[in-house]
Amino acid sequence: LLMAYDPARRLARLQVSLERAVVNARMIYEILDTVPHQRDKPGARELVLQGAQIEFHNVRFGYNENEDILKGVSFIAEGGKTTALVGPSGAGKSTVISLIPRFYDPSQGEILIDGQDIAGITKQSLRNGLAYVSQQPYLFEGSIRDNIRYGRPSATDAEVEDAARLAFAHDFIIAQRQGYDTPVGENGITLSGGQRQRLSIARALVRKAPILLLDEATSALDTESEAAVQKALDYAMDGRTVVVIAHRLSTVVNADKIIVMKDGLVVEEGTHEALAQRSDGLYARLHNLHDKTVQTVEDATFE
Numbered sequence: 001l002l003m004a005y006d007p008a009r010r011l012a013r014l015q016v017s018l019e020r021a022v023v024n025a026r027m028i029y030e031i032l033d034t035v036p037h038q039r040d041k042p043g044a045r046e047l048v049l050q051g052a053q054i055e056f057h058n059v060r061f062g063y064n065e066n067e068d069i070l071k072g073v074s075f076i077a078e079g080g081k082t083t084a085l086v087g088p089s090g091a092g093k094s095t096v097i098s099l100i101p102r103f104y105d106p107s108q109g110e111i112l113i114d115g116q117d118i119a120g121i122t123k124q125s126l127r128n129g130l131a132y133v134s135q136q137p138y139l140f141e142g143s144i145r146d147n148i149r150y151g152r153p154s155a156t157d158a159e160v161e162d163a164a165r166l167a168f169a170h171d172f173i174i175a176q177r178q179g180y181d182t183p184v185g186e187n188g189i190t191l192s193g194g195q196r197q198r199l200s201i202a203r204a205l206v207r208k209a210p211i212l213l214l215d216e217a218t219s220a221l222d223t224e225s226e227a228a229v230q231k232a233l234d235y236a237m238d239g240r241t242v243v244v245i246a247h248r249l250s251t252v253v254n255a256d257k258i259i260v261m262k263d264g265l266v267v268e269e270g271t272h273e274a275l276a277q278r279s280d281g282l283y284a285r286l287h288n289l290h291d292k293t294v295q296t297v298e299d300a301t302f303e
């Protein structure tokens with residue numbers, strides 16, 4: 001019975017049930033380092049991170065055997081750089097992201113991190129190197145401190161607070177009567193969308209992982225929150241290998257590389273400048289629309 005109160009175990013159990021939930025939808029939670037040793041290949045090795053470069057090499061994948069969603073995807077997300085995934089809805093962007101923590105494995109092709117095929121890497125060591133910030137941050141019942149520490153159960157209070165400061169969350173946290181002990185989640189206080197985002201970024205930062213997977217929020221936040229979230233994200237992205245499903249035009253324009261996907265394939269890749277010049281390209285068509293009033297990638301039509 002005592003063991004039931006062990007927070008690491010509780011988190012591990014929560015993680016397993018959440019992992020099941022993921023099968024139905026996009027990733028709804030941030031990756032943990034409490035993953036039990038599950039489904040590792042015999043002889044699986046620990047990931048050795050150097051520059052944290054991610055390479056997709058001819059990756060095919062489908063959620064069921066009859067239909068390939070990714071039909072041979074290849075690209076490199078360079079270490080320490082930001083790679084933005086754009087493309088019409090259903091192109092496979094979320095699917096690409098979900099293969100990196102190995103929520104699913106490719107049916108063909110490889111995903112390499114610093115040259116190591118992740119199929120032969122322990123999930124725990126793989127996920128230790130990753131942090132994830134989703135569109136809809138998941139807050140469970142517990143204190144703000146617990147919710148940040150969920151990113152790394154061994155983090156000290158000081159580390160939790162550092163992460164919160166860097167995510168521009170500290171000030172709104174200490175403005176609460178109970179500060180870091182304030183309960184959130186179902187029976188806790190209600191946080192604004194921007195506050196939730198910043199807690200989620202703090203949770204990612206406390207992991208100190210070199211790779212950040214990011215599904216940018218589409219829903220508009222109020223202007224003040226928007227600015228705080230953007231500053232927090234800029235900090236989180238700096239120096240990390242970032243693969244982002246980009247919804248904001250500024251993210252796309254500032255990315256080191258843009259990967260344009262359509263129907264499960266990479267159809268174009270390059271910088272914003274290079275892609276915007278290919279007048280017949282999908283990205284250029286998107287960009288022309290942007291020049292007028294469009295603020296998010298979704299506001300543009302790809303067709």
Ligand code: ATP
Binds near residue numbers: 022026088
């Ligand atoms: P969006 O911008 O709308 O999120 P996307 O480019 O991220 O789109 P994915 O979410 O990767 O695209 O979806 C690609 C295809 O895979 C879609 O046809 C989608 O219906 C399907 N799909 C996504 N997740 C699952 C799942 N868990 N089970 C079955 N099919 C799925």
